């Protein structure tokens with residue numbers, strides 16, 4: 001009786017899930033082009049050079065509208081992150097003017113301990129400058145956004161330890177500005193983006209080929225490359241301790257395996273003479 005119920009339950013569950021997947025696939029679902037990331041998988045780490053390039057593009061293009069509240073200048077010298085030298089960070093911070101009531105004239109040069117400066121003095125001023133839309137802070141954007149996938153693809157993510165949905169989202173958003181399809185009304189101040197939910201976004205395409213020049217001449221200066229570097233950078237700002245967490249996780253698993261073996265031997269010893 002019990003078994004029959006369980007089987008019936010499992011069949012019903014599968015039927016609902018499968019049909020749900022089919023409906024989703026037929027409806028508003030937009031495919032995500034998933035990228036290869038250096039930080040994917042159990043042993044993945046950030047690519048220091050890629051983070052530096054991402055930071056450069058953020059600084060030159062995005063920082064005029066988007067803040068990075070949770071990042072202080074000094075974080076840019078963290079190992080496992082962009083890893084700039086302390087002198088570079090000090091020089092970078094000094095290029096910015098920071099509002100400080102205790103300083104002469106209410107302003108002073110930036111120091112490494114300062115947070116990344118806000119692009120606008122208030123949300124209202126930010127909205128007024130952007131046709132009513134608020135450019136969100138990007139420090140945690142890679143955590144705040146993810147991708148949707150139809151059944152059964154999302155099931156595989158549990159087995160492959162997929163955690164790069166935020167980076168994949170940012171990459172797809174930035175690379176999929178397109179001409180609106182025939183008959184699709186695009187109101188003034190809005191732009192057609194194939195990937196954005198509802199396809200209308202109040203951010204003009206921020207990138208174009210060649211807009212930022214990289215020091216390293218072998219890296220392509222294309223929208224595709226900029227977007228991938230930015231996505232990696234925002235993954236780091238959202239999860240700066242990923243590398244140490246993965247290392248610790250690996251050590252813990254090794255410890256637990258060793259501990260399990262030890263406990264097994266102990267158990268055999270203690271029960272050796274029991275009949």
Ligand code: HEC
Nearest residue numbers: 061062064065130133134135136141201202203206207230
């Ligand atoms: C001129 C101002 C401006 C610039 C420059 C700009 N953005 Fe935006 N961005 C906006 C606005 C406004 C929104 C809000 C759009 C909306 O709500 O429709 C936005 C939204 C976003 C979002 C959030 C999308 C979502 O899922 O909600 C991301 C991510 C983003 N921008 C990334 C970037 C990146 C990366 C750059 C630099 C390459 C950049 N932006 C440059 C104005 C800007």
